[in-house]
Amino acid sequence: MTDLEKGPRGLRRGRGARERILGASRELFGSRGINNTGMDELCAAAQVSKHTVYQHFGGKDQLVTEFLRQHDPDTMPDVFDRADLTPRERMLAAFDRPSTVPPRDVTPLCPFIGAAVEISDPEHPARRRAHDYKEAVAARFAEAAREAGATDPELLGEQLALVLDGASARTRALNAETLGTAAAIAATLIDQAVPVAR
Amino acid sequence: MTDLEKGPRGLRRGRGARERILGASRELFGSRGINNTGMDELCAAAQVSKHTVYQHFGGKDQLVTEFLRQHDPDTMPDVFDRADLTPRERMLAAFDRPSTVPPRDVTPLCPFIGAAVEISDPEHPARRRAHDYKEAVAARFAEAAREAGATDPELLGEQLALVLDGASARTRALNAETLGTAAAIAATLIDQAVPVAR
DNA sequence: GCTTAACTGCACCGATCGGTACGGCTAAGC
DNA sequence: GCTTAGCCGTACCGATCGGTGCAGTTAAGC
Numbered sequence A, B: 001m002t003d004l005e006k007g008p009r010g011l012r013r014g015r016g017a018r019e020r021i022l023g024a025s026r027e028l029f030g031s032r033g034i035n036n037t038g039m040d041e042l043c044a045a046a047q048v049s050k051h052t053v054y055q056h057f058g059g060k061d062q063l064v065t066e067f068l069r070q071h072d073p074d075t076m077p078d079v080f081d082r083a084d085l086t087p088r089e090r091m092l093a094a095f096d097r098p099s100t101v102p103p104r105d106v107t108p109l110c111p112f113i114g115a116a117v118e119i120s121d122p123e124h125p126a127r128r129r130a131h132d133y134k135e136a137v138a139a140r141f142a143e144a145a146r147e148a149g150a151t152d153p154e155l156l157g158e159q160l161a162l163v164l165d166g167a168s169a170r171t172r173a174l175n176a177e178t179l180g181t182a183a184a185i186a187a188t189l190i191d192q193a194v195p196v197a198r
Numbered sequence C: 001g002c003t004t005a006a007c008t009g010c011a012c013c014g015a016t017c018g019g020t021a022c023g024g025c026t027a028a029g030c
Numbered sequence D: 001g002c003t004t005a006g007c008c009g010t011a012c013c014g015a016t017c018g019g020t021g022c023a024g025t026t027a028a029g030c
Helices: A017-031 A039-046 A050-056 A060-070 A087-093 A111-118 A125-147 A153-174 A179-193 B017-031 B039-046 B050-056 B060-070 B087-093 B111-118 B125-148 B153-174 B179-193
Strands: none
Touching (some): A017 A050, A017 A111, A039 A050, A060 A111, A060 A125, A087 A179, A111 A125, A111 A153, A111 B111, A111 B153, A125 A153, A125 B153, A153 B125, A153 B153, A153 B179, A179 B153, A179 B179, B017 B039, B017 B050, B017 B111, B039 B050, B060 B111, B060 B125, B087 B179, B111 B125, B111 B153, B125 B153, B125 B179, B153 B179
């Protein structure tokens, strides 16, 4: 994401094509979906020659995989690594994401869910990455839940992760924001799972 | 679904091709996804000539739309129309679905979520159908919630619908059943939303 | 200023996509 | 037994897909 990141093996690069490609992937795979985005289209958006794409990444599948690997590698650090919030507030902050940028009127679909739906082969590396990410989110929630003193942190973590996924999928299906609903559910679950309550 | 349903306008039919086509749609769109299923492939699975498909349905888009329109037209009647269950039990029954048939080891993805993800145009008829269905599910839950005496039936209905969608999406992403987790969430939400409790 | 290589532009490949044309078969209804 | 029409089989269409070849341009590092 830094505009001067090194290539695959510290290669020299003329003008950072790799980053533009990944940027265009984020843009197009996110808005139009993976299968509805052609490589020509992607090259045009990245202002990059087709040849360059296949030089950096081996092919579309590997580009998709790499795109997902780059996406949120630390699993929502802007939520779970905030030291200024209590564990409970951190859990709730996950449901209080960037509020609707003008171009999109609703929160875009989680790219991992998108990949899991669009790629039918469960053994595909992108599917594996999606699997790992989803488990990582649950683990992050569980960690915060443990700090908050939840009776069963693992269970609460899995529950909150599921609710977050529900918000993503349902927002897409309804084409209307549902994160607020999800936040209310989260609050209820947390209060119910933490003995002393607040 | 009845194996002798009439065609578009009560036509005569030699041997029920229309039903086989819709059956194959259910099979293939469900397992491999819409965009990953070719028309040739679908024709082969339905044991139907390509010509016949385009005679019954105008094209792939319209077939997808019709497939979704046929799918669960009464919005889970096997759950919400059961007179032998209390409203609360009915709500919970929605999370206790057909338990993992051998070929699939997990609950398949909700076809409406699939369509909402695979089709990027929000104005596509299939997307509209998905939208309507998802609202219908929430309304069904809300109806049961009202009967159960929930404080805010509409809210609880929307919450339970979101949790159900979360289970569908997350089951796909993890490739492991998550309906149990969803059921636990549902129970918590219901107990919290119904004043007298059980 | 030379080397080196990332990057470009375009033409092109085979495969597959959704969709159509056409001629022939078969079974229901009178 | 004739009509009627749902259905078949195949060959084929143009478009687009992911991916490659090749000659040429640009810019960083020494």
